[in-house]
Structures are given as structure tokens and as C-alpha cells.
Amino acid sequence: GAGVSQSPSNKVTEKGKDVELRCDPISGHTALYWYRQRLGQGLEFLIYFQGNSAPDKSGLPSDRFSAERTGESVSTLTIQRTQQEDSAVYLCASSSWRSSYEQYFGPGTRLTVT
């Protein structure tokens, strides 16, 4: 079936505005991950979901960041009161126990805060 999809692909927003980033995982994948990748940097873990619960939110940078997941489906990452340092590519990945949890990544959302 289809791979992991993310929307929007690009988002330009003004400092102080809220943004919502969406991730559609591969059907049947129970685990879903969010990462942040700043320009030229590695992947920074934000949060993961097992089903619709989030056992580990330790990577969320501040209380301006939140995420939710509906069942074993769509996830939304929300950033409130955006700051310029939030500018990055936000990557979503999903995985399944059937493949020993290797992750399949979406194309990412490039967020630019002006």
C-alpha cells in the first residue's frame, strides 16, 4: 500500500502563530514517531506513539509542542506560538512488529517561521 504521508509539505508561518502538522502512517503500523531535523543536523527524537498512547514524550522541546494520535491512524503535531528556532523539517515515521520495527519515513514537513 501507500507509504507514510505528511502534510503540508511546506509551511511558512509568522512568529507567534500556531501550526498543525499531519502524519498518515502505513496502514497497520502500530508505532508512530515524530522527529525534528534542523538544517544540516541529525534527527532529534520528539515523541512516539504505540497505538494512540504516547509512552515517551521526553523529546518534546517545550510545552508549546503537543501531539495526538487517533487510534492507530493519523497523528497531528501542534506547535503553539511558533518561534524562529522551530524552523526545521519535521519527520514522521511508522513501524510494525512484523518488520522488527524498522521505521518507514514520510517526506517531511518543512516549517519556516518568519
Place this chain on the structure above:
Amino acid sequence: AQSVAQPEDQVNVAEGNPLTVKCTYSVSGNPYLFWYVQYPNRGLQFLLKYITGDNLVKGSYGFEAEFNKSQTSFHLKKPSALVSDSALYFCAVRDGDGGFKTIFGAGTRLFVKA
């Protein structure tokens, strides 16, 4: 808590020569180890993984990696590099005895010169 180190920001190799991209890890339980590749303007792709069993694992595009428990390493190798292998490579680790949180290294940029 798990961690990953990729000690080289960049590796340069001539086409046809063998390549090695280094990775060391720290995890309290059994390590699940992964390599991913990010080609320019393309998403992250899974290359190979070690979960259990044979210490030498083979993956996509002729790549292989050797798990060394005593040295806590999982170096990526290829016998003969191609120009098309030029990309950004990430090592990742998950604690197999814990949850699904996966930590990625900072990445190593591989340049293969013709």
C-alpha cells in the same frame, strides 16, 4: 537511556574502494541497531538492521554491518563504493528490552569520488 555516536562528520572514499562508516552505541538492554540513508532531496530510507543472530548483517544496495557487542559498535561497510552511494548515513539504536524510543546519531556524510 540509549545513545549513539557517529564519530566522523564526513567520510571520503574513491569509487571502487571499500568504505566504512563508524557507529558506537550505548543501551542498557539488548540493542536493536539500524542504519538509514538520506539521499539529497529524498526521504530517509532503511538500509539494514541487527536484532539478534548473526553478527554480520546484509542490507540494501550491497551494504553490510557488523555487530560487535564487546566494542558496542555497529559499523557500516561496503566492499566497493559507488559514486551513487554519496549520501547522509544515520545509525540508530533502540533498547530491545524497553519501549520503542529510537535514538539516531548525528549522521555521517559520505562522499564517493569518481
